[in-house]
Amino acid sequence: MTPRGPVIRAAGCVLWRRSPAGGGLEVAVIHRRKHGDWSLPKGKLEPGEKAREAAVREVLEETGMTCALGPELPTARYEVDGRPKEVRYWSAEATGGAFTRNREVDELLWLPPAAARSRLTYEKDKSLLGRFLATHPLA
16 A cells, blocks of 8 residues: 655654652653543654654653653654654653643653553553663663
């Protein structure tokens, strides 16, 4: 099947923080009201925007958190309405901020890795979380 348009370019993060309870980390999962799903923060690149910039911007817009990007994670490739989509991901440590409901995201949960994996809707997000955990020293 021939794609119905140019590649949709997007970027996002596996956003994490040190657990306030100590010992380990927590991962941010977001609920997108429009799609009724639980996913990782991500979004489309704006014209002229670099993927790293978009990843940081999308985290801030969707979660209210500032972050420090870490290593790049595997890129997700899939189709949306017959168009190819490519999402570049990074590991990102939350450095500050606070969540406020917005037009895209109505809930954010900080969960231990196993609970985050169970909550995520899509296998591609679960797989990405697994790749993140396989290389993260606190996991």
